[in-house]
Amino acid sequence: MHKSSRSVAGSTMVLLIIKTIEMKKWEISVALITILLGTVLGYAWEEYHRKPADTKYLPEQEKIEAMTLVKEFTTDETTANRLYNDKVVSVKGTVLKIENNGDVRDIVLGNETSPQGVICEFQAKHKKEADKIRPGQQITVKGVCTGMLLDVVLVRCVLE
């Protein structure tokens, strides 16, 4: 009798331990799924609302003189598109013209003898630095290359 009550108590204890372990597993699973889901949703939210990067904080991928860049595009546009488009390009040249275009500034790098140059579009947040630039000045601009129409066009530009 004594032996059997002991064995019942022992079995109950074993069952309780198993249940506790099972509960903890379930809780751990819920916690892990919640953390995982939260991380995935957080990343998706962040990614969805990500703004185009400020070029100021992006490393340059190519470095070139303004008129050399123009020459590369006029010589072989397909190759130049492949080499420079979407890349952060650092371009050195002489300021030919400055145009106010609403909330952006277009700084044109080039020379008087060529009808083509490099248009560097400074967005509103970098307008102040663009406003200090003067025609004739030698500057280096970092921007994202988008291709060529009449001129090579760089957007999201900053002064280096």
Next chain:
Amino acid sequence: MKLIISTVLFIVIAGTAFPQEKYFTKTGNVIFYSRAPLEDIDANNKNAVSVFDKTTGQVEVSMLMKAFEFKKALMQEHFNENYIESDKFPKSVFKGAIGDLSKVDFTKDGKYLASVSGKLSMHGETKDVTAPVTFTVNNGMITATSELKIMLEDYKILIPSLVKDKISKEVRVVIDINYEPLNH
């Protein structure tokens, strides 16, 4: 590319002979809007090139697709990679003419409503388009504003089936150009 340069250079050279007839800009604004249940999308390109001959009414607008700026980076990436395929089709060009040029008095300040018809090439497809255009003449300067609606399927721009019912199939394009006389 060479064709665009040759055309514009020809117009520039011809323009110097008759400076007051031709107008030009390298900073035309083109904005597109797409309104849909999933998300509203708008993007701005401030470097469209345009030439306009006020005598014949001929007009041309060219733009780089990668120069469209979006508020969200992911939208810009999807636009370039999945929809417009800007690596493959880097430019969009409109060539047309003002149909009722006599309605516009370029010698007198004021606002004039006319229409423009022509061919729009985008994403490797060319379609006829007609749109109203408002000319504003102020002290010899000419501003042209136009708005047209584009059906994405006309230009074989495919929307992924997952979001097919949630993204607008129609895009509104607003063109706003401040022309300068070619001799300036």
